[in-house]
Amino acid sequence: MPAKTCPRISEVESLNQLFRRLPTWAVYLAGVLPFLWIVWLAVTGGLGADPVKAIELRLGELGLQFLIGGLVITPLRWFGLNLMKFRRAVGLVAFFYIAMHLSAWVVLDMGLRWSEMANDLVKRWYIIIGMAGFAAMIPLAVTSNNASVKRLGAAAWRRLHKLTYVAVLAGAVHYVVLVKAWPVEPLLYLGAAILLLAARAWKARARFLPVSA
Amino acid sequence: KIEAAKSPLSISDTPNTFEEITTYNNFYEFGTGKEDPAANAAALTTDPWSITIDGMVDKPGTYDLADVLSGQPLEERIYRFRCVEAWSMVVPWIGFQLSGLLNRVGVQPGAKYVAFETLVRPEEMFGQKSPILEWPYREGLRLDEAMHPLTILATGLYGEEMPKQNGAPIRLVVPWKYGFKSIKSIVKISLTDSMPQTTWNMLQPSEYGFYSNVNPTVDHPRWSQASERRVGAGLFAGRQDTLMFNGYEEQVASLYAGQDLSKDF
Numbered sequence: 001m002p003a004k005t006c007p008r009i010s011e012v013e014s015l016n017q018l019f020r021r022l023p024t025w026a027v028y029l030a031g032v033l034p035f036l037w038i039v040w041l042a043v044t045g046g047l048g049a050d051p052v053k054a055i056e057l058r059l060g061e062l063g064l065q066f067l068i069g070g071l072v073i074t075p076l077r078w079f080g081l082n083l084m085k086f087r088r089a090v091g092l093v094a095f096f097y098i099a100m101h102l103s104a105w106v107v108l109d110m111g112l113r114w115s116e117m118a119n120d121l122v123k124r125w126y127i128i129i130g131m132a133g134f135a136a137m138i139p140l141a142v143t144s145n146n147a148s149v150k151r152l153g154a155a156a157w158r159r160l161h162k163l164t165y166v167a168v169l170a171g172a173v174h175y176v177v178l179v180k181a182w183p184v185e186p187l188l189y190l191g192a193a194i195l196l197l198a199a200r201a202w203k204a205r206a207r208f209l210p211v212s213a
Numbered sequence: 214k215i216e217a218a219k220s221p222l223s224i225s226d227t228p229n230t231f232e233e234i235t236t237y238n239n240f241y242e243f244g245t246g247k248e249d250p251a252a253n254a255a256a257l258t259t260d261p262w263s264i265t266i267d268g269m270v271d272k273p274g275t276y277d278l279a280d281v282l283s284g285q286p287l288e289e290r291i292y293r294f295r296c297v298e299a300w301s302m303v304v305p306w307i308g309f310q311l312s313g314l315l316n317r318v319g320v321q322p323g324a325k326y327v328a329f330e331t332l333v334r335p336e337e338m339f340g341q342k343s344p345i346l347e348w349p350y351r352e353g354l355r356l357d358e359a360m361h362p363l364t365i366l367a368t369g370l371y372g373e374e375m376p377k378q379n380g381a382p383i384r385l386v387v388p389w390k391y392g393f394k395s396i397k398s399i400v401k402i403s404l405t406d407s408m409p410q411t412t413w414n415m416l417q418p419s420e421y422g423f424y425s426n427v428n429p430t431v432d433h434p435r436w437s438q439a440s441e442r443r444v445g446a447g448l449f450a451g452r453q454d455t456l457m458f459n460g461y462e463e464q465v466a467s468l469y470a471g472q473d474l475s476k477d478f
Contacts, residue, residue: 042448048248049229049237050300050444109442111451116437124436177435180298181345181416183245 012080019082024089031093034062035100052108059101064175064189066094067168071196078203088144091164095141098134098171126178133170136163168193215287215369217307222363223291224460228371229302233445235376239296240397241346242331242338243378249340250378256337257398259382268328268403271319278382282368284317285309289372290365292388294395295427295459301441306386308367312360320356320404327359328352328409329385330401346412352396353409353423354387357468363388363461366399389461391425422478426469427459431478 038058041047047054070090073083110117120127140163142148149157172190179186228234240250262278287307295301315327331350335341341348358364367386368375375381380397387394393413403409413421420434429439440452458465469477 049233050247050442051448052442053247053300055448108448108451111442111449113440113452116439116452120437123432126435181241181245183345 016080016082019086024086027086027089028093031066031089031096034058035097052104056101056104056109059097059104060171060175061189063094063097063101064168064171066090066097067164067171068189068192068196070094070164071168071193075196075199092141092144095137098137098167102131102134126174129170129177130174133167133174136166136170140164140167165197169197214372215307215374217287217289217369217372220288220290223289223305224293224303226291226293226303228291228305229445231371231373234302234304234370235378237302237444238378239298239392240340240378240380242340242348242350242398244340245345253339254377254381256339257332257334257377257381258337259377259398262382262400264383264399265401266314266318266403267401268405269321269324270315270404271321273318281314281366281383282309285313285366287368288365290363290367290386290388292363292386293456293459293461294386294388294392295441295455297391297393297421297425297433297438299436299438299441299455300444301453301455302444304386305371306365306367307369307372308365308386310362311364311366311385312362314366314402315359315404323406324404325356326405326407326409327354327356328401328403328405329354329396329399330403331396332398332400347415349401350396351410351412351415352385352394353411354394355468356404358387358465361465361468363464389427389458389465391427393421394425424469424474424477426465426474426478427455427457428474428478429455429457431475 038047038055042051042055045051070087073087073090076083106112106117121131122128140161143152143157143160152160172186172193175186176190236251237247238250239247240254243250243253260278263275264278264281265275267273287309289305289307291303291305293301294304311327329352331348332338333341333349335348354364365386366383367380368383370376370379375384380395380399383399384397385395385399394411408423411421411423413425414423427438432438438455441455442452443450456462
């Protein structure tokens with residue numbers, strides 16, 4: 001097919017070339033900027049009447065956004081756009097925000113009331129689900145280096161990193177469950193997570209079915 | 214400035230700032246975010262305003278706001294305010310005892326409950342265009358709760374007319390109950406002999422009971438009510454223990470003598 005009739009391909013290709021030149025530290029930098037912004041707002045009193053809740057919410061949402069961003073990379077590749085080299089950075093930034101979100105809960109929100117937190121950890125579904133999501137991310141963060149890929153073997157490493165799916169679902173459900181009534185935003189995150197996972201399931205199934213079906 | 218007498222029922226805690234009280238609100242008629250009401254409530258027309266009082270009363274009717282207020286002595290009541298979401302404030306309300314109004318319209322002997330409704334006006338209260346709650350917002354009290362001296366209809370705070378995001382022009386304040394019981398922008402008060410339907414209870418009866426008294430020993434099914442964060446206390450202030458009946462135990466515990474508060478939550 002002559003290239004002229006297929007402009008999309010070449011546009012994607014030029015994007016790919018652009019991203020090949022973009023260093024991964026740019027993602028880390030872009031990832032940490034919202035955090036610095038939150039710190040700035042907290043210091044200057046720009047977070048409203050209840051800065052603790054605002055910090056907690058923003059950190060959690062950023063974590064979810066980066067988690068979902070990480071899940072977008074594979075489907076984009078189905079359409080030719082290759083952002084694979086940024087995936088580790090996106091995932092680690094997501095882990096950073098979720099860890100900060102958890103710290104904000106422990107220190108700022110709960111004020112280090114350990115017995116109350118312990119109580120929540122066995123009784124409250126949104127805490128249990130959220131904590132499960134965080135726990136799922138720990139092995140991912142720990143093995144997010146080339147040495148671990150080598151040691152585990154690529155196949156095992158990839159299998160392990162499917163825990164991302166657990167983390168993002170847990171995170172999104174955690175958000176839906178902790179709010180009162182049914183506001184739109186948490187549902188949007190959950191919808192995006194389900195859509196991205198369903199796309200993978202559909203793709204995987206398609207691989208095993210004859211094309212003519 | 215509204216002139217209001219000091220009240221012995223005020224607490225001595227330092228109130229939250231006007232800024233905090235008016236920028237951190239739950240008023241889903243104007244959006245579900247805490248800052249939405251401050252951003253969106255300006256659209257609300259609060260003058261003219263009338264309240265329909267009906268049901269088991271001697272003098273039912275639709276009363277102009279000025280008529281509702283006439284003859285009711287305004288007091289400043291500095292009360293604790295505890296949200297079901299486990300945050301709290303201290304608010305210097307200005308208002309008068311609900312009992313004053315109820316006595317004026319004449320409660321008939323068979324009446325047992327008081328039901329309240331908020332204005333429905335989606336063109337000014339854009340949150341009502343979405344079915345997040347069943348509009349109008351409804352609340353209710355048992356008659357003895359409604360007649361309690363702590364229960365007020367508030368028309369201002371900090372010496373100012375009630376800000377729209379806080380429930381202008383007139384709202385209920387029941388300081389020993391979770392904040393959502395203190396219904397805002399009231400247009401209807403009905404005296405009934407049966408327990409009225411209340412909005413959050415209609416949405417999720419397992420989580421929001423009719424009584425909804427502040428009670429550190431009865432958890433919300435999804436979170437603990439043992440402690441609370443005082444808004445404005447600072448980033449590292451942590452939490453404080455939640456008090457039984459929000460610290461009004463001495464005044465109101467007798468209302469619930471013999472009731473199992475884990476069932477009548």
